[in-house]
Amino acid sequence: MTRLALIIWFLWLVPATGPVAQTAQDEARIGVLAYRGAHELERDWSGLRDYLDRAVSGWTFEIVPVTLSSADAQITMGELDFLITNPGHFATLNSTHRMSVIATRLQQKSDGSFSNTFGSAIIVRADSTISTLQDAAGKTVVAVDPNAFGGFQLAWSQFQHVGLDVFRDTAALNFVGFPMDQVVTQVLTGAADVGIVRSGLIERLVAEGRIGAQDFRVLNASASYAHPDALSTDLYPEWPFAALATAPAGLKDRVAIALLTLGDSPIAQDIGIKDRWSAPAPYHSAIALTAGYAGRASPTNIWIYGLLLSLTLIVLIGLRRRPARTFSVADPSQGAISADALEQKAHLTDRERQVLDLVAKGLSTKEIAINLHVSPKTVEFHRANLLKKFNARSSIELVGMIT
Secondary structure, eight states, rough: OOHHHHHHHHHHHHHHHHHHHHHOEEEEEEEEEEEEEEHHHHHHHHHHHHHHHHHHHTTTEEEEOOTTTTTHHHHHHHHEEEEEEEHHHHHHTTTOOOOEEEEEEEOOTTTTTTEEEEEEEEEETTTOSOOOOGGGGGGGEEEEEEEEEIIIIIHHHHHHTTTTTTSSSSEEEEESSSTTTTHHHHHHHHHOOOEEEEETTTHOOOOOOOOSSTTTOOOOOOGGGSSSSSOOOOOEOEEEEEEESSOOOHHHHHHHHHHHTTOOOHHHHTOOOOOEEEEEOOOOOHHHHHHHHHHOOOHHHHHHHHHHHHHHHHHHHHHHHOSEOOOOOOOEEGOOOOOHHHHHHTTOOHHHHHHHHHHHHTTTTTHHHHTTTHHHHHHHHHHHHHHHTTOOOSHHHHHHHOO
16 A cells, blocks of 8 residues: 555656656747838747747747847857848858858748849839939938948949949938838938838838838839839849857758748648748859948059048048038047937937937836836847947947937
């Protein structure tokens, strides 16, 4: 009787302690370029996260917002295992970090078809007198960032092809940062004459009811008659899904298989994921364009540009005048600027202003998250955007600029 009681006690004890170790799961972090902001990122990529959670047993996945400026530090600090970003950003990061492309995005386009290519759309208001790329000379152009691929560099290359240097030949070239929707808003309101966005964004905004189908025209629309979305440039391979060298080798293989079989997966159909993934596309064209953009000032002329810049600064300091040619991410050495002027210059969103105010009060990321009822990662996303917009290297420098 005593032996039976011991057996029963043992059988009761084992299930209570054994499964704990068996159900423990590792977490993998996927950095995704948040070109439309953190809210849209969650909406667009939560399905892929949920799919991988179910398709790759033993692992859970987290979507981490990254920006053009924050990704390098996030990789260096070991915060990411995988990265999904535009091909130009990938090419730049891959020159200093060890990464491998395991799949290429097949994005569902405006007509419902899937494509592994995209480009840039150069847009003007429907009532604009601008009809050709050359007409952008002397006009105000707005884009996301000088290092944005679909959000600037592809269009830069197309303008170069017709003999127009957007850095030199336009009245102003303004970079407003993420979300990219701000570019569309500036053109719609007349704050800018010409806007540069990645192809497909206009169609998405129309589908979301945020703009009208007839509000804009796309310049150089004859660039492609076969692509479903309106664009103004050549086509380049869609976003890569890259694995960092530090990601577990076995996990890379399992994620790659899950991505390539997503289209036929009942799990994906149940979740309702729109996009698909294909075997890695060749990214040589994107790498070449990024290298050409980085070397747009020829080595033989760099010293001339440096001399001219030095002379210009001397003149500006002596005359205490602002240059007629403006850039929204302009030289911060032009002297102290009021907080209001800085905010106007950086084109802050309401949420960014809230985060900025709390950063200035000395609150930590966790404290800001509690105050605003958002996640700490959302706060870090907005903080990275603020550093980029104010051209600040740290939060301390940022606070010093606005106080």
